[in-house]
Amino acid sequence: MINRERMINNFIEMARISSPSLKEREMADYVKKQLQDLGMEVIEDGAGEKEGGNAGNIIGVLRNPGKKRILLSAHMDTVLPCDKVNPIIENGIIKSDGTTILGGDDKAGISNIIEAIKTIKENNLDHPEIVVVFSIAEEIGLLGAKNFDIEKYSPDYTFVLDSSGKPGIGIIQTPFSAKGKMKIIGKPAHAGIAPENGINALTVAAHAITKIKLGRIDSETTSNIGVVRGGEAVNIVMPEVILQYEARSFSGEKLDNLLAETDRVFREICKEFGAEFENGVTKGYSGYKLEDSEEILNIFKKACAQVEVECVTKPTGGGSDSNIYNEKGYKALTIGIGMTKVHTKEEYIEIEDMVKTANLVVEILKEMA
Ligand SMILES: [Zn+2]
Structure with a gap:
């Protein structure tokens, strides 16, 4: 026609x-x-x-x-x-x-x-x-x-x-989606002379990562940390680490819950170690x-x-x-x-x-x- x-x-x-x-x-x-x-x-x-x-x-x-x-x-x-x-x-x-x-x-x-x-x-x-x-x-x-x-x-x-x-x-x-950078701010110190004066940001991140949900979470939901950047020198306790995070779900509610839980875990662990946490993860379009x-x-x-x-x-x-x-x-x-x-x-x-x-x-x- x-x-x-x-x-x-x-x-x-x-x-x-x-x-x-x-x-x-x-x-x-x-x-x-x-x-x-x-x-x-x-x-x-x-x-x-x-x-x-x-x-x-x-x-x-x-x-x-x-x-x-x-x-x-x-x-x-x-x-x-x-x-x-x-x-x-x-x-x-x-x-x-x-x-x-x-x-x-x-x-x-x-x-x-x-x-x-x-x-x-x-x-x-x-x-x-x-x-x-x-x-x-x-x-x-x-x-x-x-x-x-x-x-x-x-x-x-x-x-x-x-x-x-x-x-x-x-x-x-x-899917609903979210992505952004999560920053953990520890404290630098000389790694050989006084490591006890520092807070290793990577150690803090590692603890948090074992407690959050990553990868395939359920049939509708996934999350990932795809990039990790941190450190200045091998003899300095790592003062800061940035994790690039994304999450997707076909359920908006599940995505909200996942983001809230991830944020809660990171804040809790950071507090435990005396580190600071900045969460830059934001939601994209619905x-x-x-x-x-x-x-x-x-x-x-x-x-x-x-x-x-x-x-x-x-x-x-x-x-x-x-x-x-x-x-x-x-x-x-x-x-x-x-x-x-x-x-x-x-x-x-x-x-x-x-x-x-x-x-x-x-x-x-x-x-x-
Ligand atoms: Zn197009």
Whole structure:
């Protein structure tokens, strides 16, 4: 149903535009024009100004009063190296020339959304009220989504086109996470002359580490100390040690409990040894879980059936703009768009998968009409 050539050409144009995080200006102007040509009301918000970027989130609205409202989301920024991308089409796939990433993450998602809306309009298909957001700075901490005023648009359902894997994949669960540095401050002393005057920070850390939970804690929860830095010289009692810690759990409550317990153990042991403890571990974005009975999954499954792709719902370890939307109370599902080996110079995407994804978006729109 969609126009394959038009979508591919549009994608290739966008892939050629350099758009590292916080430098999305050229992409923003490009997609702004496209949304305007579709007859959408287009605005650029203040996210860029706030985060020190040169462009804000681009938001387009296609009214259809009285209908349900859908938010379609994809991000404009890419990881590096993304300068002078030279897309090559070969054997049904699109890839870079090997010197840069391709930027299918997430420009494939943007081209899918634009093509789906073009198709809906051309064929006069009934559709929900459509809000599109092309966000900035996703790759450096979901900064665009964090600043996007989703309450203003209050979508019934949100689809984020930003997962690798085949069309038909829906990400129903992502972990809560926390990370940061824990610092133990002991006391230096000459290790040969007066070690009893010192407090060895590493010894304190070792005692604490034997008492906290590390590694695989349960089926939903993990934690790790990945980096340890400390010491000045072999003849000085180690005055300070820094432990880099991270923890993840699919349960927010379990993560909170783990962090509290780890903090308590370190404080207790430090006190015992007369050392000080500074805990710099902070929580990242929230995880989410969509129940199988959610209407958003029902819509997605029906659309998959129409396009004849297998619907596969699964958890993932990473985050996307969906985490922010779900955290703010709006049901959001990240879906697979066929991008492969993202964040590498070997990144590629199958044209057939792009076609399926765009058709899937058309079906989702029809389903919500
Ligand atoms: Zn992405």
